[in-house]
Amino acid sequence: MNLKKLSDNDLLNVYLSGNENAVTVLVNRHRRRVFDYINMMVKDRDLADDIFQETLIKVIRFVNDGRYTENGKFLSWVLRIAHNQVIDHFRQKKQQNHISEGEAGYDLLNNRKLSDSTVEDRMISDQIAEDVRKLVDFLPAEQKEVVLMRYYMGLSFKEIADETNVSINTALGRMRYALINMRKMIDEKQLILS
Incomplete structure (x- = not known):
């Protein structure tokens, strides 16, 4: 065989x-x-x-x-x-x-204040990513699938089309409608994604 x-x-x-x-x-x-x-x-x-x-x-x-x-x-x-x-x-x-405040000693290399982005920046970024991911869950199944494959799995639209057995234009259309629907949800929920 x-x-x-x-x-x-x-x-x-x-x-x-x-x-x-x-x-x-x-x-x-x-x-x-x-x-x-x-x-x-x-x-x-x-x-x-x-x-x-x-x-x-x-x-x-x-x-x-x-x-x-x-x-x-x-x-x-x-x-x-x-x-x-x-x-x-x-x-x-x-x-x-993560370094607790009560930790003995001071490690300059792990000081978050000296890093390029602050804790607040990362928290905001993480919250935005979480909010967007939650919005994706509310999309219709076909649109959700395309968004997940494109942004979370890094597939090209050709690969998405092959995986889902549709044309590239259909995959692109589903992405377009997913983005439109997500924008509507952002407006409805008054989310700030910046």
């Missing part, structure tokens, strides 16, 4: 039936795309490699636990997991850099 010719779903089924080589073929098929996405987010090849490995472990664990349901979008699912791993990394890093 030539594993390289099988679809992602068929490879998963072959893997689950006991053929470990199937998962190797599947990983190799999507390795570059997933790694490049992670590396683009963290801008550090060694760190990207670590997060890539963590992503693979999580993907295999989810597959083994039966927590992946086939919908023809395996790569999108893996990229979502990778994205969440990157977010988790930044959250952990943020917690590790």
Whole structure:
């Protein structure tokens, strides 16, 4: 059996039936795309490699636990997991850099007042990102999917069109309507995103 010719779903089924080589073929098929996405987010090849490995472990664990349901979008699912791993990394890093006021000593290198952006700037930025993410959840499913794939997974409109089985113009149209709907929600909720 030539594993390289099988679809992602068929490879998963072959893997689950006991053929470990199937998962190797599947990983190799999507390795570059997933790694490049992670590396683009963290801008550090060694760190990207670590997060890539963590992503693979999580993907295999989810597959083994039966927590992946086939919908023809395996790569999108893996990229979502990778994205969440990157977010988790930044959250952990943020917690590790937190210095309490009662801490003995003074670490000049970790003084937030001397950094380029202030705590307030980051809090505002985080709040804006959270508000926008909440707005995305209120979009119709097709529009939400395009926004998530474009802005949170970094896919091109061609890749989005291929993943969702629509034309590029349809993908662009869904993005346009998503942005229009989000602007309406921003006005209705009187959000300030600046």
